[in-house]
Amino acid sequence: MNKTLETSNTSGDTKKTQTSDLKPSNSSSNVNSFSPTAIQEELKPNEELHDEIEITYTDFHDESQLKIVQDIVDKELSEPYSLYTYRYFVYNWPDLCFFACHGERYVGVIVCKLEHHQTSWIPQGYIAMLAVEVPYRKRKIGTALVKMAIEAMIDRCAAEIVLETELNNKAALTLYESLGFIREKRLMRYYMNGVDAFRLKLWIRDVTPQESSEDNV
């Protein structure tokens, strides 16, 4: 896989990078052999992050990254997912799964899919999981991952993108709303913990009459 992804520092300066050129910072290894081992280790209490750190972004290109997705999401999201669910997303839509890395450490992930809407031929993107490790939050990493996923879904002709989030998840709601998502629906007791959800939607383009025709279903 060889496509353009972003590298940014946490002050927001970004540059475009070919995935084939992407390396974890301070590493001489090639992206295809990038297999960090320290992801599950917590930062030590006295280990401080510099104010400005360089974050690189890469996509799913190696089976070993399935465990990385699972570890980050299991740790950071309240909803439990089975291995089957992780496999379903990343093996069907590997090009819609992106990682944020700090050096050799994976610190964030977004997992998406793109399918036709249930009752039409409208190509609909879906953000299934988004998580950034606690010490790395509030550095625009989540925003960068969502923007990357939106761009990838636009490239694949998505007409809209949807997701659900807990209605008390202020961080996620603020992040998505700042990118243009709107609250479409409240879903009662949607999550296994009994919490309600909001379905958020980002409209990208008008659908063609053919796409919206129920005759196509």
Ligand SMILES: CC(C)(COP(=O)(O)OP(=O)(O)OC[C@H]1O[C@@H](n2cnc3c(N)ncnc32)[C@H](O)[C@@H]1OP(=O)(O)O)[C@@H](O)C(=O)NCCC(=O)NCCS
């Ligand atoms: C939601 C999450 C991915 C955000 O990641 P992040 O990298 O910290 O987000 P960003 O730095 O890009 O934040 C973008 C904006 O979102 C809002 N935001 C982020 N964290 C926030 C918080 N804790 N409280 C209120 N607003 C917050 C802010 O407006 C922020 O912009 P600002 O820093 O200029 O104020 C992260 O908090 C996380 O992993 N949470 C646990 C998992 C989760 O809830 N995932 C979403 C499921 S749908």
